[in-house]
Amino acid sequence: MIEGRDLGAVGPRLKYGLIGGGAGSFIAAVHRAGIDMTRAADLVAGCFSRDAGKNKAAGRNLGVADDRVYSSCAEMAAKESAREDGVDFVVIATPNDTHYAMSKAFLEQGINVSCDKPLCLEVEEALDLEHTARAKDLLFMVTYVYTGYPLVRHARELVQKGALGDIRVVMAEYAQDWLADRLEDDKEVWRTDPKQAGVSCCVGDIGTHVENMVHFVTGLEIDRVSATLSTFVKGRALDDNALVTVRYKGGAVGNYWPSQVAIGRENGLAFRIYGTEGALEWRQENPNEMRYVKKGHPPMTLTRAGNDLGPAAARWTRMPSGHPEGLFAAWANIYEAFCNTIKNKAQGKPQDELEIFPTAYDGARGVKFVHDCVKSSGLDSVWVDGSAPAL
Numbered sequence: 001m002i003e004g005r006d007l008g009a010v011g012p013r014l015k016y017g018l019i020g021g022g023a024g025s026f027i028a029a030v031h032r033a034g035i036d037m038t039r040a041a042d043l044v045a046g047c048f049s050r051d052a053g054k055n056k057a058a059g060r061n062l063g064v065a066d067d068r069v070y071s072s073c074a075e076m077a078a079k080e081s082a083r084e085d086g087v088d089f090v091v092i093a094t095p096n097d098t099h100y101a102m103s104k105a106f107l108e109q110g111i112n113v114s115c116d117k118p119l120c121l122e123v124e125e126a127l128d129l130e131h132t133a134r135a136k137d138l139l140f141m142v143t144y145v146y147t148g149y150p151l152v153r154h155a156r157e158l159v160q161k162g163a164l165g166d167i168r169v170v171m172a173e174y175a176q177d178w179l180a181d182r183l184e185d186d187k188e189v190w191r192t193d194p195k196q197a198g199v200s201c202c203v204g205d206i207g208t209h210v211e212n213m214v215h216f217v218t219g220l221e222i223d224r225v226s227a228t229l230s231t232f233v234k235g236r237a238l239d240d241n242a243l244v245t246v247r248y249k250g251g252a253v254g255n256y257w258p259s260q261v262a263i264g265r266e267n268g269l270a271f272r273i274y275g276t277e278g279a280l281e282w283r284q285e286n287p288n289e290m291r292y293v294k295k296g297h298p299p300m301t302l303t304r305a306g307n308d309l310g311p312a313a314a315r316w317t318r319m320p321s322g323h324p325e326g327l328f329a330a331w332a333n334i335y336e337a338f339c340n341t342i343k344n345k346a347q348g349k350p351q352d353e354l355e356i357f358p359t360a361y362d363g364a365r366g367v368k369f370v371h372d373c374v375k376s377s378g379l380d381s382v383w384v385d386g387s388a389p390a391l
């Protein structure tokens with residue numbers, strides 16, 4: 001049994017800036033809530049909206065001084081890096097097409113970056129960010145947040161310990177229904193606009209989470225993919241459903257199903273993994289439980305903070321067993337790992353092996369996965385190379 005703890009990051013608080021998060025936006029507030037839960041960093045600067053009025057209003061609402069509310073990322077990066085008390089990292093929570101130039105502007109000015117997924121529109125851009133971060137000796141997190149759940153980390157630990165034996169089959173999905181109808185007639189939906197979303201809506205927006213989750217838990221490397229992308233809603237410019245068959249290096253096979261037209265599904269990210277010695281099943285909508293079967297034994301339900309969990313889950317558990325933890329805690333977990341790593345690095349200490357977070361290279365894998373799926377689908381679902389991008 002794992003005791004609940006008030007984790008909270010150690011040491012003095014960092015300072016961060018936020019891009020996006022103006023009135024009416026979605027995910028920036030969730031980033032902030034996760035960071036607040038860790039008490040690892042304070043929001044001190046931002047560029048919250050392209051609209052000057054909304055930008056200023058958001059800054060005031062969030063308690064950011066007027067002189068640290070900037071009209072562009074380029075201005076913010078230059079001015080913050082010139083300050084003694086400038087930001088230690090920046091959070092980028094704007095539509096996909098903006099990620100590359102914004103991330104690059106901050107890296108160039110020596111500022112660590114946490115950017116949302118998909119990392120950017122092109123593989124070359126993603127790799128450039130990875131290379132630039134390395135060259136500048138900076139940290140870069142891509143917020144594949146679902147890897148922050150304790151039971152997901154336990155699943156990874158079980159696979160690494162060989163509890164499943166050799167993995168044979170992966171079934172993973174991310175099913176939603178919010179694009180089942182044509183919303184675009186009534187409001188701006190940037191996710192279905194190729195200029196802002198990139199070459200894919202469904203695979204880019206949620207298929208990347210599936211790709212990342214499976215790689216995080218299993219370590220499997222994709223060899224080839226065959227994909228069928230569909231646009232079920234008439235007049236929509238990008239895909240709203242995808243069926244992707246995957247062959248991994250080493251012989252395992254998988255199926256990924258990201259969908260935004262699956263009536264009745266809300267945020268159904270889930271995986272089932274079958275190996276020679278056992279199987280695992282986890283669903284994001286009930287993240288405090290995981291089904292584990294050891295070959296020849298009845299199924300077990302593992303619970304977050306329950307019996308038989310190892311250090312990977314224990315490190316990231318905040319509440320005692322039976323008290324549900326959810327998405328905000330998962331955000332806190334990846335941010336706590338990121339912030340602690342920034343602090344340790346400043347003191348010349350190595351990254352703690354349990355304090356892991358998704359990197360720019362993980363982001364580049366996702367961007368390549370999107371392009372591989374689009375390419376395969378455009379060629380009548382032929383098998384195409386699906387391997388990770390060369391660094």
Ligand SMILES: NC(=O)c1ccc[n+]([C@@H]2O[C@H](COP(=O)([O-])OP(=O)(O)OC[C@H]3O[C@@H](n4cnc5c(N)ncnc54)[C@H](O)[C@@H]3O)[C@@H](O)[C@H]2O)c1
Binds near residue numbers: 021024028047116
């Ligand atoms: N990790 C996750 O689980 C997760 C979940 C949701 C969204 N996302 C990602 O987060 C990003 C944002 O998604 P969202 O749903 O919050 O979008 P949103 O449309 O709700 O919010 C985007 C915000 O960015 C602002 N913005 C746009 N361009 C800007 C610019 N040049 N400068 C400053 N602000 C600008 C907009 O005004 C808006 O406030 C996307 O890349 C999306 O894929 C990730």
